[in-house]
Amino acid sequence: MSDHVEKLLLQWSDVRPDLDCSPMGIIGRIGRMEKFLSPSVEAVINSHGMSRIEFDLMATLRRANGPLTPTELYKTTMLSSGAVSSKLDKLVDRAWVERLVNEEDRRSCRVILTEKGIGVIDPAVEDHVYNQKKLLESLTSEEQQTLGNLLAKWLGEHENQL
Amino acid sequence: MSDHVEKLLLQWSDVRPDLDCSPMGIIGRIGRMEKFLSPSVEAVINSHGMSRIEFDLMATLRRANGPLTPTELYKTTMLSSGAVSSKLDKLVDRAWVERLVNEEDRRSCRVILTEKGIGVIDPAVEDHVYNQKKLLESLTSEEQQTLGNLLAKWLGEHENQL
């Protein structure tokens, strides 16, 4: 069973035999796997009445198990500060999160999930994880382990370059 | 050296010990690796005076080594037909590609790279591949091989579900 990128590499070796295109084999496939995964992940999340970004914010708050500032939120989610602000507005509208005044530094605030918000994000995360599990079933659990470790190794070195 | 997703999994196991979040370890990392790779890939491509989408279209034409219809282009690049149409307009403006009339089916056309276009895409691809190679250097060539094979296996089964 060959994939799209394999055909692409064959074409390149015909047209530009002087070029070693093997790095495309990995980076091209990472991008392609992302493109295949996204619609499924998005669909599950949307079925819980939220966008993927809103899910990321709520899930970040949930697993932090306590208040976070908008700055902490945009740094861990890799979003811009502006994006976090406007998304928080919409989550506050739905009473899924609250902004608490920070008495120690009144420029800042602390964002928390409401009880209602926890009631929304918990089943969403459960569905999300179940969906992810199904999506990976075409690899054995050993292959999944290996894949996860290789990605973790790469990320460990690149994230720490920041 | 631990990565961001590992910390995230630890947090989940604290807050929701009932949930097996290990699938996040792979899908989360795929998305995160993509987010780290993109800016670098984009920067190299932009330095050749084109957007990533324009690069994808030009590279697709280059390795096809002959004319393609807009339909073939949007299917292989996973873009919408509308996106391809408007991007082709801009590439035609720069005289990097041409639309040839298809005498056999006058609804359709055949898109080709001009000599000028080939002169632009070839060095861009060379730079792109070199950049990708550098980006992967934190993995050994054996690890790269394993990673590519695992991704290819997953994609081979999912792409063929279409």
Place this chain on the structure above:
DNA sequence: TATTGTTATACTCTATAACTATA
């Protein structure tokens, strides 16, 4: 009637920076 490609629309996301209120 179906298909190819183009065009138009509205929507989302992004990046940037101006702005406010505090420190």
Place this chain on the structure above:
DNA sequence: TATAGTTATAGAGTATAACAATA
């Protein structure tokens, strides 16, 4: 003067479907 967060703006991409020309 610097920082935290909000707000406003413009640009790029996407999805959708209406549309014209042709089959």
